[in-house]
Amino acid sequence: MIINKMIKLILNSILISALMFSKGFASEDFLRWVKNFETKAIESGISEKVVKEIMSKAKFLPKVIEYDRYQPEFYEDTFTYIKKRTSNRKIKEGIKLYKKEKSVIEVVEKDFNVEKELLLALMGIETNYGKYLGKMDIISSLATLSFDERRSEFFTEELLILLRLVDKKIIDRNILYGSWAGAFGNFQFMPRTIRNYAIDYNKNKTIELKNIEDSFASAANYLKSIGWKKNQPCFFRVELKNNIPKKFLNSSARNIKNKKKVNFLKKYIKNYDNLDIKENLVAAIIIPDKDIIPGAETLSPAYIIFENYEKILNWNRSLRFALAVCTLKENFENEI
């Protein structure tokens, strides 16, 4: 299954590249798409001047389509994924940043009731503490992904939201460089996330997500708004008993199913007595390697996850991303 999928993806990307490099394809069709998009944006109430100025610079970026079709992190097993993102070096650099920005970070932690260790972990994993912010012109990234058919509707909406933020002068149009998928700043916010949760914390009338004050406060505000609960657990690694019914094994981040009280699930956990879990918490079991790594065991690795873990899935819908974030957070708790 997975191998077939990979071959399909590779063939797809060869086909796409061939199409794109065939003369005229991208330029003509893309320009036509830009024209249509401009009309739509102006009709939706964004000023014509801003739409024309910004979209006149939008380019079709074939690399973005390549990245979209092949995302290697999906093929990394959970242990490798977590290890790479929670190294000693990552912890050291996070502590260095914390020491440098201690006063701001501690005020944000208090104001939003979100652990500083979680904020540091997210920034460390998203951008290596602001070192990898991405250099892609995100107007062109979003335009390319909107023009592309795979997730056109989603990215068109993202692009419209971004233009609206620029039109309202909430975001500075001259700093719109980020990831290939249009994510931006220290915490890699998509335009929708900026609109819904970003704040001008240092009150200088613009939201600067590459600045410590605004970006930390925006990330904390996002986590608080989606219901992150301070001092509640995220996950524990578990060893499962063979008699656990299949329906309790979640392998997809899209929809965590069959949540139960710990009290109910504990009978399927071999190492339960070694874990310090409150029995009335709602939990679920995940097996993150199962659908991704060819030949992966069914019952291992496995984790019991709680409400807070699902909040991180809300941030980025990947089972292993949320495991890595909470692992790094815990590492910071032991060090700070």
Ligand SMILES: [Ca+2]
């Ligand atoms: Ca600001």
